Amino acid sequence: MSVRRPYSPRCYTGIFMNRVRFAPSPTGFLHIGSARTFIFNWLYARHTGGSMILRIDDTDLERNTEASLNSIFEGLRWLDLGWDEQYRQSDRLALHRQIAQAIFVKGLAYRDFTPAQADQGERRAGDTWLFNPGMREMVREESDRRAASGDRFALRYRVPREPARQICFTDAVYGAQAKSTADIEDFALLRSDGMPTYHLASCADDADLRISHIVRGQDHLTNTFKHCLIFEATGVAMPQFAHLPLLVAPDGTKLSKRRHGPVVSVTTYRDAGFLPQAFVNFLCLLGWSPKNDREQMTRQELVEAFSLEGINRSNTIVNFKEDDPFDPKAVWLNAETIRTMPVEQLAELLLPFVAAAGFHADRARMVQITPLIQERMKLLRDVATVADFFFVEELAPYDPAELIPQKGDAAMARAALEKARQSLAATEFTHDTLEAALRRASEELKIKAGQMFQPIRVAVCGRKNAPPLFGTLEALGKERCLHRIEKAIQKL
């Protein structure tokens, strides 16, 4: 968990410094949509030299879980972006109640003693509900008397009616927005258990933390009118809003764990061997573009290129399938990142995946193997399927027919392997000498080089498709290669 840091000196330089926040509620694992929201906030903060604030919005006591909180921190830590300040809403309840009270005292909110509706299924969607009759108009004396007598109530915002008026704001992404108060219901500020609702807590904290830009999912676009009313009632300046298009599944429905499974969880990508840098790059491209056809970008390039103007307005499909849970673009970006990574660094990252697959390799060994598999991996976990034969003593059983070369037969395979055994036994195991020796051997046998190499490849790797032969032989070492060739000859 990140330590709460004091304001950096730069923050003292002025009240005009941008302040953005990411405010997840700990009611589930870190969702990729949330991760994208975090990233966009972070990029905006870094691009403008502002501050990034993490605020845990945990006012829903019923649904909060410790596991979920851990998952959020785990996911954010993996993204490796960091933040400047950290808060927890549940530490700030006094502030929320104080703001609610202030709104109530101004007459802009009222007590609603109607019991909470448990039977929402009964309600027909046809009705437009605005407020509970009798509650909005209740005289203050009666309201006070019932409250004093212990009747439970929710505190509701008294949305202006008769005359209704337009609530307006300008969204940095969606442009000018307006909605009549005639279409806004008297939303709750405090629940009957005294806990603040999301709307109240969020606005109170945004105001108190002097958030300058609220960058969040488009599902909040219509909620923003309510938030405008709260900011107005509180008498603070409104922040700027920027709503992000939603991430949806290939069928167009909202991403959800229940329907779409682990593909919506950030840790799934981490565990499969995505690199945070590639994953962040991928998420940035969902609903934002630098408008210059750039796609592969470093973190620094993203910070420099990011702008709210580059954000799109339509929902974005995360293109996963039942049998292939990862968006091909994400996989490609990851593979590109793997390919351009320094060998030592990649080798280091691969070690835990090797261990997770039940193999053993030390750092030096991994550094030796990595160049051979680097451009053959899309995800770090692929090391288990691409390099398995480097890690085992005895190869898993394979079909001896694989040993037979193109346009050849078992006799040719046998001749090639026997020649190889003899030749390799007398050869120094370095790439160039191996190549020279085996090419010479194929010439002596009067067969094509490819017909010579395939039986050897299958003999030492246990399959036809494998890394380049000479480097592989070198990495495997003479003893092991000769042993495997011997076993292959026996199979024929």
Added chain:
RNA sequence: GGCGCUAUCGUCUAACGGUUAGGACGGAGCCCUCUCAAGGCUCAAAUACGGGUUCGAUUCCCGUUAGCGCUACCA
């Protein structure tokens, strides 16, 4: 139902009213090549529909359709 938002290749997207509608991923093919990759080249693939405005609409306006979001003490 009400209110709001959105609509360019399969997907992510570009195109301050004038382009053969561009790029990327994925797909197909060819080249390279010891297999597989990687790399190079090529191809297929889009402005939801209908009206306007305009000399000219992907672009501006209206409508239709579709999708998404919000909608009584979830966030």
